[in-house]
Amino acid sequence: GVVHVTSFRPFPGRQLVALLRRCRGVAVIERMDNPLAQSNPLAAELKAAFADAAAGAAAYPQIDKLPNFFCGIAGLGGRDVRPGDFVAVAEALAAGKSGLFALGIRHPLALERREDPDVRAPHSFSLRGHSIGGFGSVTTNKVIANVVGDLFGKHVQAFPKYGSEKRGLPTNYYLCAADEHIRHHCELLHVDLVAMHDLMPFAQGDPLVGLRPQGAVFLNTDKPLEQIWASLPATAQQRIRALGLRLYALDTLAIAGELAPSPELRLRMQGIALLGAFLRITPFREEKKLSEQELYPAVEKSLEKYFGKRGRAVVEANLKAVTRGFREVREVPVPAGEAATAAPARLPVLAGPAAPDEGDGRPLRAENFCRVLEAYASGGEEELVADRDLARSLIAAASSARRDFTHLAPDIPEFLPAQCVGCMECVTECPDSAIIAKVIEPAPLEQALAAEPDETLRAELRRQFVETQKFHTLPTKKGEGGGLFSLVIDPTKCKGCGECVVVCGSHQALRMVKKSPEALGWHQKSTAFLHQLPATPKRFLSEKALADLMLSDEAWLYAGGAGSCMGCGEATALRMLLAATGFTHGRDNIGLVAATGCNSVFGSTYPYNPFAVPWTNSLFENPATVAMGIRGRWDQLGWQGKRLWVLGGDGALYDIGFQALSRLLVSGMDVKVLVLDTQVYSNTGGQASGSTFVAQEAKMAAFGKEGTGKVERRKELGLLCALHPNVFVAQTTPAHINHFYRAVMEANAFPGPAVIIAYSPCMPEHGIGDDRAAEQAKLAVESRAFPLFVYDPRKGERMKERFDLKSNPALKEDWYVNPKTNQPVDFIAFARTEGRFRRHFDADGNPSEALKAGQDDRLKNWRLLQELAGLR
Numbered sequence: 082g083v084v085h086v087t088s089f090r091p092f093p094g095r096q097l098v099a100l101l102r103r104c105r106g107v108a109v110i111e112r113m114d115n116p117l118a119q120s121n122p123l124a125a126e127l128k129a130a131f132a133d134a135a136a137g138a139a140a141y142p143q144i145d146k147l148p149n150f151f152c153g154i155a156g157l158g159g160r161d162v163r164p165g166d167f168v169a170v171a172e173a174l175a176a177g178k179s180g181l182f183a184l185g186i187r188h189p190l191a192l193e194r195r196e197d198p199d200v201r202a203p204h205s206f207s208l209r210g211h212s213i214g215g216f217g218s219v220t221t222n223k224v225i226a227n228v229v230g231d232l233f234g235k236h237v238q239a240f241p242k243y244g245s246e247k248r249g250l251p252t253n254y255y256l257c258a259a260d261e262h263i264r265h266h267c268e269l270l271h272v273d274l275v276a277m278h279d280l281m282p283f284a285q286g287d288p289l290v291g292l293r294p295q296g297a298v299f300l301n302t303d304k305p306l307e308q309i310w311a312s313l314p315a316t317a318q319q320r321i322r323a324l325g326l327r328l329y330a331l332d333t334l335a336i337a338g339e340l341a342p343s344p345e346l347r348l349r350m351q352g353i354a355l356l357g358a359f360l361r362i363t364p365f366r367e368e369k370k371l372s373e374q375e376l377y378p379a380v381e382k383s384l385e386k387y388f389g390k391r392g393r394a395v396v397e398a399n400l401k402a403v404t405r406g407f408r409e410v411r412e413v414p415v416p417a418g419e420a421a422t423a424a425p426a427r428l429p430v431l432a433g434p435a436a437p438d439e440g441d442g443r444p445l446r447a448e449n450f451c452r453v454l455e456a457y458a459s460g461g462e463e464e465l466v467a468d469r470d471l472a473r474s475l476i477a478a479a480s481s482a483r484r485d486f487t488h489l490a491p492d493i494p495e496f497l498p499a500q501c502v503g504c505m506e507c508v509t510e511c512p513d514s515a516i517i518a519k520v521i522e523p524a525p526l527e528q529a530l531a532a533e534p535d536e537t538l539r540a541e542l543r544r545q546f547v548e549t550q551k552f553h554t555l556p557t558k559k560g561e562g563g564g565l566f567s568l569v570i571d572p573t574k575c576k577g578c579g580e581c582v583v584v585c586g587s588h589q590a591l592r593m594v595k596k597s598p599e600a601l602g603w604h605q606k607s608t609a610f611l612h613q614l615p616a617t618p619k620r621f622l623s624e625k626a627l628a629d630l631m632l633s634d635e636a637w638l639y640a641g642g643a644g645s646c647m648g649c650g651e652a653t654a655l656r657m658l659l660a661a662t663g664f665t666h667g668r669d670n671i672g673l674v675a676a677t678g679c680n681s682v683f684g685s686t687y688p689y690n691p692f693a694v695p696w697t698n699s700l701f702e703n704p705a706t707v708a709m710g711i712r713g714r715w716d717q718l719g720w721q722g723k724r725l726w727v728l729g730g731d732g733a734l735y736d737i738g739f740q741a742l743s744r745l746l747v748s749g750m751d752v753k754v755l756v757l758d759t760q761v762y763s764n765t766g767g768q769a770s771g772s773t774f775v776a777q778e779a780k781m782a783a784f785g786k787e788g789t790g791k792v793e794r795r796k797e798l799g800l801l802c803a804l805h806p807n808v809f810v811a812q813t814t815p816a817h818i819n820h821f822y823r824a825v826m827e828a829n830a831f832p833g834p835a836v837i838i839a840y841s842p843c844m845p846e847h848g849i850g851d852d853r854a855a856e857q858a859k860l861a862v863e864s865r866a867f868p869l870f871v872y873d874p875r876k877g878e879r880m881k882e883r884f885d886l887k888s889n890p891a892l893k894e895d896w897y898v899n900p901k902t903n904q905p906v907d908f909i910a911f912a913r914t915e916g917r918f919r920r921h922f923d924a925d926g927n928p929s930e931a932l933k934a935g936q937d938d939r940l941k942n943w944r945l946l947q948e949l950a951g952l953r
């Protein structure tokens with residue numbers, strides 16, 4: 082039998098003893114590990130309750146012997162707890178085993194899962210999806226669940242795989258429909274339908290695992306029907322034949338591209354076409370004898386529920402996508418014949434420039450770590466033995482360099498060298514370290530080209546190197562000899578956000594193109610060629626031209642391959658922080674202490690770590706405290722020169738860890754702090770923080786019948802920090818390259834604590850396009866939503882000497898007026914461009930009273946800053 086404890090306090094000791102006293106053995110399964118304790122908490126309390134009963138405590142049932150306690154740890158490494166695990170526990174218990182066991186991992190204490198029975202109710206139907214975060218699959222799955230529940234009267238369970246992947250990265254989702262209440266909750270291994278966003282899942286494991294004979298496979302592909310079969314790996318063809326699977330295909334991206342009301346909805350909308358295909362290829366509609374037309378009202382109702390708040394046009398576009406999915410999904414003919422037996426294609430691990438290189442005798446050995454990376458790349462991570470290195474979650478430096486994103490995005494930038502001026506903005510702003518630039522002297526370039534045997538390729542490679550004003554004309558005039566500038570887009574790192582194209586702007590030296598085997602082949606070749614060239618000679622690097630920092634190898638301390646969303650503003654801020662610090666202090670003199678938040682999640686999703694410098698994460702609330710400890714020890718060791726940075730979101734540093742931050746600031750210790758200000762708790766889905774703007778719609782500050790978004794005024798963390806004794810403070814954005822770099826360099830040089838607050842656009846929470854980070858940050862500054870400032874306590878006795886507002890436009894005015902439109906760029910103008918304020922505008926575009934209050938808050942703040950800077 083099974084007892085499920087739902088209330089831990091007051092502990093139901095008497096009741097549990099009464100229920101279990103006749104059992105010979107009791108297995109206690111807890112989703113945690115309490116190292117060095119007597120037992121996990123539930124097991125400890127249960128044993129205590131039995132001890133009380135044995136001692137004859139009042140009101141306890143009498144017992145004459147104790148059961149055999151068998152205590153288990155589940156869920157380590159985020160592993161699923163499966164029906165087969167319960168079978169293994171029951172068998173071990175029946176065999177009289179006692180003591181401690183673990184589930185779901187490879188470890189001496191683990192019970193082996195020999196089989197994984199199908200525990201679904203009879204006539205259940207289940208779907209497993211293999212998709213990409215941000216493709217709308219999680220929402221689609223919920224909409225499908227609603228429709229199946231409403232229209233077909235089924236019990237439905239729909240959920241995504243629990244994990245830390247953000248937008249743009251592979252993920253799974255599950256749906257189960259049954260005629261009775263669904264009692265299991267685990268990742269679905271026994272399924273009737275597998276849906277795939279493309280062919281990638283075949284390279285990452287076995288997406289057909291657990292698919293029943295005569296089941297169905299849905300494939301999103303832009304290939305013509307007749308080419309689809311040939312594009313499948315041989316092992317997949319063989320399985321499809323052997324199991325008699327039906328194969329369906331649809332180009333959902335094309336449908337979304339034609340129907341999406343705005344470009345940023347294109348990726349998110351493609352998932353919804355699957356709903357149409359689902360209704361067509363599953364048996365539900367026929368069982369209920371519903372016509373196509375009878376489906377749509379229920380579909381519309383569900384779409385209204387999920388997309389209604391985005392407006393009628395979005396609901397209608399989604400409904401059209403469903404209709405087209407229903408009508409256009411095609412069955413792919415499976416040709417007769419034998420398929421060759423071949424091992425499943427596995428993704429090779431990239432040979433990265435930053436190889437894990439810890440030597441023997443160190444806790445993290447290279448061969449171990451390559452084994453881990455290979456296992457994760459090919460979907461074999463469950464086979465890894467939970468040894469000492471794995472159990473401590475140690476990750477080799479810059480291991481994310483070995484992660485391959487080549488097949489994630491549909492588009493990739495193309496470089497048009499003739500238009501490039503070498504401004505380095507694209508290299509600096511790319512959140513994924515995917516653009517690499519170099520300046521090279523003509524002789525070594527010719528030497529490298531000479532090694533290329535293919536003449537056409539050689540000519541094409543040479544064409545990529547351009548004579549720019551900065552690196553060629555000016556040095557030539559000075560008689561120093563000019564250099565040639567070039568950049569490449571590493572296809573294994575680019576997530577296709579398009580931000581580089583936006584920042585390149587009127588230079589028009591970058592444009593997005595559809596990925597093709599030719600385009601990818603070219604990017605691979607040009608990237609390999611650039612990597613083998615010598616580093617940019619030092620004479621082309623000047624501390625005055627800060628945008629050029631990333632030409633230097635020392636500045637390259639954040640590898641691509643992190644799990645951040647496409648276009649994430651936090652990632653750019655982190656890269657730039659490391660570039661400026663590495664450039665002046667060197668990679669061996671930097672340490673990072675991260676607060677839990679997006680930065681720690683995309684920065685340490687096992688086994689991928691983008692940081693080439695030591696990094697640690699303790700808790701959400703305590704990075705400042707941990708850093709004080711590290712600083713103290715470093716100083717004892719005489720390591721005063723090393724720079725130590727705390728990283729954290731606004732949730733961590735404006736709110737939950739504010740007290741610890743304040744303690745650090747008054748301590749005077751030489752610790753620097755970077756606040757990644759997204760104005761919400763991004764990692765947990767956008768709860769309001771102290772930094773959220775007035776009127777902004779966020780969780781805990783909802784917009785609707787009960788509220789108008791955030792009502793409290795914004796907390797100005799920068800000012801609060803500045804009023805601590807002797808702290809350097811800057812408020813800046815990664816889009817203001819010089820301001821940002823200068824602030825970091827000053828902070829590093831400041832003898833004491835320093836705080837940098839970086840405006841970090843967050844696509845899903847701000848409701849902006851994946852390519853908008855830099856543009857929205859600029860607008861936030863222009864509109865006084867987030868003014869730039871630097872507070873340097875060394876600059877003088879009076880506040881106005883220490884407080885610098887330079888780099889904001891129209892310093893003495895309330896609002897900056899855009900010379901092109903002649904319109905003031907006020908907070909309302911900024912709000913108009915972001916989804917988080919969308920509902921404050923009526924159909925005619927008039928702002929709400931609440932948004933006007935938001936504008937008032939920003940103006941009051943700006944005037945206070947002007948006053949501090951002596952401008953009012």
Ligand SMILES: Cc1ncc(C[n+]2csc(CCOP(=O)(O)OP(=O)(O)O)c2C)c(N)n1
Nearest residue numbers: 677678679701730731732733761762763764
């Ligand atoms: C004490 C504590 N409470 C809650 C959480 C769950 N949690 C993890 S990250 C996070 C949000 C982080 O938000 P923020 O600091 O703004 O960083 P962002 O994700 O926006 O970068 C929360 C609430 C936690 N880890 N610890």
Ligand code: SF4
Nearest residue numbers: 511575576578579581
């Ligand atoms: S599209 Fe995005 S990820 Fe790709 S190179 Fe440009 S900025 Fe980087």
Ligand code: SF4
Nearest residue numbers: 501502504505507585
């Ligand atoms: S932003 Fe455009 S002009 Fe500037 S370096 Fe990049 S490609 Fe060249």
Ligand code: SF4
Nearest residue numbers: 646649679763843844
């Ligand atoms: S900060 Fe926003 S954009 Fe960046 S990873 Fe987190 S949720 Fe994604």
